[in-house]
Amino acid sequence: MPDAVGLELIAGELRAEFGDDAVVGTSYHREQACVQVDPSKVIRVLGHLRARAEHPYPFLASLHGCDYLPEAPRLGIHYELLNMRTVDRLRVKVRLDVDYPQIESCVELFPSAEFQEREVFDMFGVVFTGHPDLRRILMPEDYEGYPQRRDFPLGGELVIFTHNEPASPGWYR
Amino acid sequence: MSGERPVDGPTLTNDPLGVGYREREESITLTPLERQIAEQRGTGVSQADTALAPETELLTLNIGPHHPATHGVLRLLTTLEGEVVREVKPLVGYVHTGIEKNCEDKSYWKVIPLIERMDYAGYYFNALAYCMAVEKLLGIEVPKRAQYLRVIHTELCRIHSHMLWLGTSALDLGAISMFWYCFRERDNVLDLFEMSSGQRMHTRYIQIGGVAEDVPPGFVEKALWFVRQMPSRVDQFADLLDNNEIFLQRMRGVGVCSQERLLELGVTGPLLRATGNPWDLRKAAPYSSYDDFDFQVPVGTTGDNYDRYRVRLAELYESCKIIEQALEGLTEGPWITDDRKVALPPRHELATSMEALIHHFKLVTEGIRVPAGEVYLPIESPRGELGCFVVSDGSSKPARVHMREPSFINLQALSDMVEGEYIADLIATLAMLDPILGGIDR
Amino acid sequence: MNTPSEQSGQPGPGNTLPNAFHVTQPRTPEEFRARQLRARDMLRGDLEGADLEKFVEEAVVTTTLERALNWARSQTVFPMTFGLACCALEMMSIVSARYDVARFGSEAFRASPRQADLIILSGRVSIKMAPVIRRIYDQMLEPKWVIAMGACSSSGGVFSNYAVVQGADKFLPVDVHVPGCPPRPEALIHGIIKLQHKIKGRPDLGWRERYAADGSEEWPYGRAGAPHDVNLEQLIAERRALGSNGSGSNGLGVNGDARNLPLPEAGDA
Numbered sequence A: 001m002p003d004a005v006g007l008e009l010i011a012g013e014l015r016a017e018f019g020d021d022a023v024v025g026t027s028y029h030r031e032q033a034c035v036q037v038d039p040s041k042v043i044r045v046l047g048h049l050r051a052r053a054e055h056p057y058p059f060l061a062s063l064h065g066c067d068y069l070p071e072a073p074r075l076g077i078h079y080e081l082l083n084m085r086t087v088d089r090l091r092v093k094v095r096l097d098v099d100y101p102q103i104e105s106c107v108e109l110f111p112s113a114e115f116q117e118r119e120v121f122d123m124f125g126v127v128f129t130g131h132p133d134l135r136r137i138l139m140p141e142d143y144e145g146y147p148q149r150r151d152f153p154l155g156g157e158l159v160i161f162t163h164n165e166p167a168s169p170g171w172y173r
Numbered sequence B: 001m002s003g004e005r006p007v008d009g010p011t012l013t014n015d016p017l018g019v020g021y022r023e024r025e026e027s028i029t030l031t032p033l034e035r036q037i038a039e040q041r042g043t044g045v046s047q048a049d050t051a052l053a054p055e056t057e058l059l060t061l062n063i064g065p066h067h068p069a070t071h072g073v074l075r076l077l078t079t080l081e082g083e084v085v086r087e088v089k090p091l092v093g094y095v096h097t098g099i100e101k102n103c104e105d106k107s108y109w110k111v112i113p114l115i116e117r118m119d120y121a122g123y124y125f126n127a128l129a130y131c132m133a134v135e136k137l138l139g140i141e142v143p144k145r146a147q148y149l150r151v152i153h154t155e156l157c158r159i160h161s162h163m164l165w166l167g168t169s170a171l172d173l174g175a176i177s178m179f180w181y182c183f184r185e186r187d188n189v190l191d192l193f194e195m196s197s198g199q200r201m202h203t204r205y206i207q208i209g210g211v212a213e214d215v216p217p218g219f220v221e222k223a224l225w226f227v228r229q230m231p232s233r234v235d236q237f238a239d240l241l242d243n244n245e246i247f248l249q250r251m252r253g254v255g256v257c258s259q260e261r262l263l264e265l266g267v268t269g270p271l272l273r274a275t276g277n278p279w280d281l282r283k284a285a286p287y288s289s290y291d292d293f294d295f296q297v298p299v300g301t302t303g304d305n306y307d308r309y310r311v312r313l314a315e316l317y318e319s320c321k322i323i324e325q326a327l328e329g330l331t332e333g334p335w336i337t338d339d340r341k342v343a344l345p346p347r348h349e350l351a352t353s354m355e356a357l358i359h360h361f362k363l364v365t366e367g368i369r370v371p372a373g374e375v376y377l378p379i380e381s382p383r384g385e386l387g388c389f390v391v392s393d394g395s396s397k398p399a400r401v402h403m404r405e406p407s408f409i410n411l412q413a414l415s416d417m418v419e420g421e422y423i424a425d426l427i428a429t430l431a432m433l434d435p436i437l438g439g440i441d442r
Numbered sequence C: 001m002n003t004p005s006e007q008s009g010q011p012g013p014g015n016t017l018p019n020a021f022h023v024t025q026p027r028t029p030e031e032f033r034a035r036q037l038r039a040r041d042m043l044r045g046d047l048e049g050a051d052l053e054k055f056v057e058e059a060v061v062t063t064t065l066e067r068a069l070n071w072a073r074s075q076t077v078f079p080m081t082f083g084l085a086c087c088a089l090e091m092m093s094i095v096s097a098r099y100d101v102a103r104f105g106s107e108a109f110r111a112s113p114r115q116a117d118l119i120i121l122s123g124r125v126s127i128k129m130a131p132v133i134r135r136i137y138d139q140m141l142e143p144k145w146v147i148a149m150g151a152c153s154s155s156g157g158v159f160s161n162y163a164v165v166q167g168a169d170k171f172l173p174v175d176v177h178v179p180g181c182p183p184r185p186e187a188l189i190h191g192i193i194k195l196q197h198k199i200k201g202r203p204d205l206g207w208r209e210r211y212a213a214d215g216s217e218e219w220p221y222g223r224a225g226a227p228h229d230v231n232l233e234q235l236i237a238e239r240r241a242l243g244s245n246g247s248g249s250n251g252l253g254v255n256g257d258a259r260n261l262p263l264p265e266a267g268d269a
């Protein structure tokens, strides 16, 4: 893991490379380093981190979305990068607005992101431009809505126990 | 052909899925090669002039979702040229259960049983990844005995998962007796699980802060008996399969994929180790006291199906070694943390201590409150890196739980492995890929 | 000419015959030998008079074709190889050596719906899978049966959410529900045996009928306004009477109505 100082060094490097607004913020929490970047620059940042001269992060361990409902840019997408040689993990995070969320696809850089981007599209409705085959992956093709958003109802059914029985007598027949 | 396939995915309109349903269906069922042919036909280019000669007529074959060789409800859309697979597209989601959504509605404790039902062959691993992620958010230490018990149970679960894999994939290849041998060993493992937790599957044994209960008397002896006889069983399995010419011919040199490509595709676990890369989180980033044990990481050389099979068999021996060391080194002591904000107080304290009663009441009615933050915690499951991503907003329910399922990501490598091979090898390769559909679809 | 029950020894839960087969079992080896000799004589044509009568009484069973057919059918239920989720692992282990469902005639798992009689819904049914299952079910030939294995396919189980069909009987007629998450293999075998009883035309009655139960804990039996005003003692007496006057002893019930079947005797099924 890059420690807190290492994280700042990476952030400084990214700022020097892509301008001051490329890095929105950094956080070092529970020994996990996270750098939040600007959505428009994320592909270039990922490309840079992937091919750094020393200490690159060439392996995308995971890509997932998240819905931080009360907060302002609601959606978040996390790229868990990994350097296998030093067993070093870095999380790159972007925040997107919930209206027409759109971000560049990183399938070119990391082919492993293909299914995971489709899943994020399926569950959160984030459109990854440049994705070769952006369709729903888990839900049926004609499903409407993005189930993992927090304002999507959980669904399911009320279970009728025996104590509800007077309200609907004979339901078991 | 009606309509063009959307080139860059759905365009950004009010409704990103606004493309007509029929067209989208066609965009799945018509593979690029077929489309190419259809376009050539449409433009009047005569067949003889094109690279695709008449005898290379393509056939689209749908395998699944209900097909016994797909190990669940996987659907494979294959394009065949004669018997050669030209393209294969996995379509998943047929057991999508919405577990991640359900988790957001439950308190931290109640998530454990749900999350165990994701990858149903390695249920201890799911619970371990989740519990370790929450422990990391809470910043608590797990007692040594609990760590050892976790190692014992997860390694037993690895044996269970590999037995399931070996039995069913040998069945796919026609070796039916392996199924019975492997299920006998699997039942032995399940007996041990039943002894320690009362359930055969989905045991909810691993708890936040430790394990739910100490192992009963007699467990250690029985587990030792099991791991001591297990290596000879694995020898038998290897004898049965390794001298089988049909099995070898269907394994050797089939389904090869280079290490670089696998790394690009994010593949981990035995599939990656079969190509010679010793990436194993138990060694690389030891968690839960794995650095106390002496074991090796088996690797292969060429990365064909045979190497995958050998690597998994060798892992069985290593697992037995780890369990034996852990059972012998099992120290006395508590099996769950004594942090009363996290773990229930022991029963006898309830009668004497008011504070214990209050803690008990708070834990049972409301659950644990976890400080805000987000954590991604990877462990090594039988299929590769299993990462649990937990976001907490400070309340007693997680704001997001996501599993990085190795089977989901490894499945992307299937088309690289089988394109250009025979369709029969597709089944063998899929069996050696060992996908668990519950893990893929969650 | 042995009846099947003579071949399989003591009647157990798996091979009880319908009540019409009232055959006395040979108790001792000598008795068995005597019967064998009688059968030999019969085949030679040496038997006549009282001996012939006795032979017929011992060795010939009269039944209806339909009942014999149902009996045979119930002992050869071919399930379909169809695993959905976690429960599928336990479904697979019923064929394994420890549980060995072959003892009950259901070990031949068929991969094609055309050859299967029974579909075991082993796992959760997602909204994406439900139409597929329905199509597979429609492809199966009559007569066909459905076992919903596990909490998920019976009721949705723990997954009360957007993606899971809350109970497979929303789109399929389910014959037997096996509870558990996952049910033990023994439980599934028990479910298969229950199904065999059902097929044999003696549906094992549901608990409400068996115990003449009405209402629930909160709505005790006999309280005014209960769905049925039935007298428990009277009901039991009626059924006992049906059983004792012989009309019910062949298990056919009255007017073919399953609800009018006699109460099962102790030790039966």
Ligand code: SF4
Pocket: B117, B202, C085, C086, C087, C122, C123, C124, C149, C150, C151, C152, C153, C157, C180, C181, C182, C183
């Ligand atoms: S009932 Fe339980 S074991 Fe069976 S499919 Fe559902 S969750 Fe899995």
